[in-house]
Amino acid sequence: MxxxxxxxxxxRHTLFDLRGTPQALAARLQGIVPNLPTQPCSLVRHGQGTLMWLGPLRWCLMAPPEAEAALEAALMQGPADHDAAITLISDxxxxxxxxxxxxxxxxxxxxxxxxxxxxxxxxxxxxxxxxxxxxxxxxxxxxxxxxxxxxxxxxxxxxxxxxx
Amino acid sequence: MLLIHCPFCGPRSEIEFSYGGPAAPPRPDDPAQLSDADWVDWLTVPENRIGPVPERWCHSKGCGAWLTIVRDTRTHEILEVRHGA
Known part of the structure; x- marks a missing residue:
C-alpha cells in the first residue's frame, strides 16, 4: 500500500534569528508581533509573521518572501542592543x-x-x-x-x- | 536509546543530543597552588564509577542548551537533568 x-x-521564506532576553526582544518587536509565545516550542501569528520560540533565549520570525525588505527595515532600525541580536537568515x-x-x-x-x-x-x-x-x-x-x-x-x- | 527530558523541549530522543563528556568538578581557584599530580588529576582523570555519574550533554539538534545529566551507568536510568553545569 x-x-x-x-x-x-x-x-524560501523570510527568516530572522532572534536571540536575547524576552524583555529586550519584546521591545524590538513592538509593532511587528504584539506578544512573544508563552509556551516553549510554540508560536504566535500576527499579520504575515510567525514568531516561534525554539530555545531558552532563541526565537525565529518567519514570513513570506515578499515581506523581507519591510521586516528588515523595521527590525534593524535603531542602535545595536546588548541584550537582543537579530540576524537575517532567510538563505x-x-x-x-x-x-x-x-x-x-x-x-x-x-x-x-x-x-x-x-x-x-x-x-x-x-x-x-x-x-x-x-x-x-x-x-x-x-x-x-x-x-x-x-x-x-x-x-x-x-x-x-x-x-x- | 536514551530518552532525555530537556527542561525546555520536553522528552527527546538521544539522537538529538551530543555527548560532552563527564561533568568535571569545579576548576580549582588557583591552579598554581596545586601540585602537578593534582592538576593532571583534575585535568585528565575523569571519575569512572559504577552508578550515578554526572555528564554534560548538548541538545545540539534541538534548543542548543547544555545540560548536566545524572545517569546511572548500570541501568542507563536518567536520575536528574538540569540546565548548565
Whole structure:
C-alpha cells in the first residue's frame, strides 16, 4: 500500500534569528508581533509573521518572501542592543510542505519526535533531526512544514520520496 | 536509546543530543597552588564509577542548551537533568 503524501518543492521564506532576553526582544518587536509565545516550542501569528520560540533565549520570525525588505527595515532600525541580536537568515533554510492523508506517517519516519496530536498539536514547532540533518518541524493544520539547511534539501527530498 | 527530558523541549530522543563528556568538578581557584599530580588529576582523570555519574550533554539538534545529566551507568536510568553545569 502506497502512502498518500504530497511534498512541495523546497521554498524560501523570510527568516530572522532572534536571540536575547524576552524583555529586550519584546521591545524590538513592538509593532511587528504584539506578544512573544508563552509556551516553549510554540508560536504566535500576527499579520504575515510567525514568531516561534525554539530555545531558552532563541526565537525565529518567519514570513513570506515578499515581506523581507519591510521586516528588515523595521527590525534593524535603531542602535545595536546588548541584550537582543537579530540576524537575517532567510538563505540558510529551505522549507518543504508535506501534506496528504499520510503526512504524519512520513514525518514520524523522518524525525524522532512524538508526533501524536496530544504531544505535538497544531502550531507546535520544534528543532529536531530529520534523516540525520538538523531540521525545524512545524505542524500547520493537517500539513507539516520541514525546514533545513538548503544544501541538504535534495537529500532529504529523496528520502521523503522513498517513503512514498 | 536514551530518552532525555530537556527542561525546555520536553522528552527527546538521544539522537538529538551530543555527548560532552563527564561533568568535571569545579576548576580549582588557583591552579598554581596545586601540585602537578593534582592538576593532571583534575585535568585528565575523569571519575569512572559504577552508578550515578554526572555528564554534560548538548541538545545540539534541538534548543542548543547544555545540560548536566545524572545517569546511572548500570541501568542507563536518567536520575536528574538540569540546565548548565
Amino acid at each position: 502506497a502512502y498518500q503524501i504530497r511534498i512541495s518543492p523546497p521554498q 540558510t533554510q529551505a522549507f518543504f510542505r508535506i501534506s496528504g492523508r499520510d503526512a504524519a506517517v512520513a514525518m514520524s519516519i523522518a524525525c524522532p519526535l512524538d508526533l501524536h496530536p496530544t504531544a505535538f498539536g497544531v502550531d507546535h514547532v520544534a528543532l529536531t533531526d530529520a534523516f540525520g540533518v538538523r531540521a525545524l518541524v512545524l505542524r500547520e493544520g493537517d500539513d507539516w512544514i520541514l525546514g533545513l539547511e538548503p544544501s541538504y534539501a535534495a537529500y532529504v527530498e529523496a528520502q521523503l520520496r522513498q517513503i512514498v
